[in-house]
Amino acid sequence: MSQSWIANRMHQIDASGIRKVFDLAAKMKNPVNLSIGQPHFDTPTPVKQALIGAVESGKNVYSVTQGIAPLCEALQSRVKAEFGHADRQAFVTSGTSGGLMLALSTLVNEGDEVIVFDPYFVMYKHLVTLAGGVCRLIDTYPDFRIDLDRVREAITPRTKVILCNSPCNPTGYVATEAELKGLAELAAEKNVCLISDEIYRVFSYDRPFVSPAKWNDQTLVIDGFSKSHSMTGLRLGFAHGPTHLIQQMIKLQQFTFVCAPQPVQWAGLAAMECDVSDRVADYAKKRRYMIDELQGAYDIRGAEGAFYLFIKTPWGTGTEFVAKAIENELLIIPGNVFSQKDTHFRLSFATTDETLQRGVEILKRLARG
Incomplete structure (x- = not known):
């Protein structure tokens, strides 16, 4: 070749x-x-049993693109209870990586800038590249804290997205409430989309987890079941955000991933009940x-x-x-x-x-x- x-x-x-x-x-x-x-x-055993049951009962065909109704309804109910936003929609993705790819492909034009905090999850930089964007890295050494002054300085007319991950892979850093509130408010002020990758949210050991979406109803949240429920190989994630953005991501999923695997979605519904x-x-x-x-x-x-x-x-x-x-x-x-x-x-x-x-x-x- x-x-x-x-x-x-x-x-x-x-x-x-x-x-x-x-x-x-x-x-x-x-x-x-x-x-x-x-x-x-x-x-967890109930998750495996739900997966097996779905396969054996013939739920092996495509689901609707946004996900099976029971799982979408359960996610929507949880999101509404946490945030109470009038315009926040949830849908099911093929893993959090699938959600991130959909998000960046939906938001980023050629040459647009995406602010990422260094150190960062290895996939971020490459997904930005795939979407045609440019990564603007903000150094967080030695303590891995979010310096809001540095973020403000990094924003240019080409800035489209700020990508935040707390708790963080690879550092394990959990951003403070003040950092996340400031980041959310700055994104709103500058009309920049804030993406919050919350896949590790249950693993916050020293203080309760908090999402920046609490202070900015336009925040796009990416989450999933892989880490919390040991489901990495089953590829089940979800996203929630303002309806106009979510609808575009669902449209793109229809022509890329099609849907998350249907049997796995039934397993995810069981996972929502697992402690x-x-x-x-x-x-x-x-x-x-x-x-x-x-x-x-x-x-x-x-x-x-x-x-x-x-x-x-x-x-x-x-x-x-x-x-x-x-x-x-x-x-x-x-x-x-x-x-x-x-x-x-x-x-x-x-x-x-x-x-x-x-x-x-x-x-x-x-x-x-």
């Missing part, structure tokens, strides 16, 4: 950072894997254990939510440190996968206590150089 067939946008999407890590990891014999960005718990507080409590304990064990040897900031630590390397670059970790059978991710900087590494504590103990032992050895 001729290389000239490849669209220019694909050359702006670089997967080399993650690829290099997993190329190195392929040589590992007994890895301690702290790299995985998904819960280690199994999917996952015990899982959240377990990850809060794991988070506390990791911080207590490592804070003497490492500089740890953020870490108030999600199930990640984004840690400054005690020596060398993030890439160099991760290469040494892999030599010692520890699989972690270099920070430059999520950032313009190469000073940190990300680990996930979504694993067994035994694996975390093994990881801590290796990290303590590595800190000594």
Whole structure:
């Protein structure tokens, strides 16, 4: 196949950072894997039973694009109870990544700017590129806080979207109420769409989760079941926002994803009735254990939510440190996968206590150089 067939946008999407890590990891014999960005718990039994039941009862065809009526109604009811907005519509997406792709493709024209906070979820930059936009990164080091003055300075006439993720992957930072309120009000003042990625909302350990949509009824929220209910492979998300925007996203979904898989939507309806507080409590304990064990040897900031630590390397670059970790059978991710900087590494504590103990032992050895 001729290389000239490849669209220019694909050359702006670089997967080399993650690829290099997993190329190195392929040589590992007994890895301690702290790299995985998904819960280690199994999917709740009622969710699995609902999925099996849907398949066996023949619910294997397309649903309507916006999602099955019972799930849409349940989501709409929850959203209305939380926000009380007169004009806020919910619909079902094929994962949160599907929701993000629909959102950015619907909102961003060629050359429009999207403000993203660095460090960022790896997909954001590439989805902006795919939509024809330009990422404007705002440095949040060392504490990962949202500096509203920097956001105001970054807004230009081409700014179309501000993309916020709290609790954050990779840093675990949970934005304060003041930060989110200020961001919501600034977006409204500047007539910029605020997208709030809330996939980790149940994993907020030190203070109650709050959405910026509380202060800006035009905020677009992206959410889903993957992390809270261990449903990453089932690809079920949802979005809610002002009706005029949601209708355009539904239209685009009709001609791209078509709909989320119908059996999985019935599983999602069951998931809405599942209590996952015990899982959240377990990850809060794991988070506390990791911080207590490592804070003497490492500089740890953020870490108030999600199930990640984004840690400054005690020596060398993030890439160099991760290469040494892999030599010692520890699989972690270099920070430059999520950032313009190469000073940190990300680990996930979504694993067994035994694996975390093994990881801590290796990290303590590595800190000594």
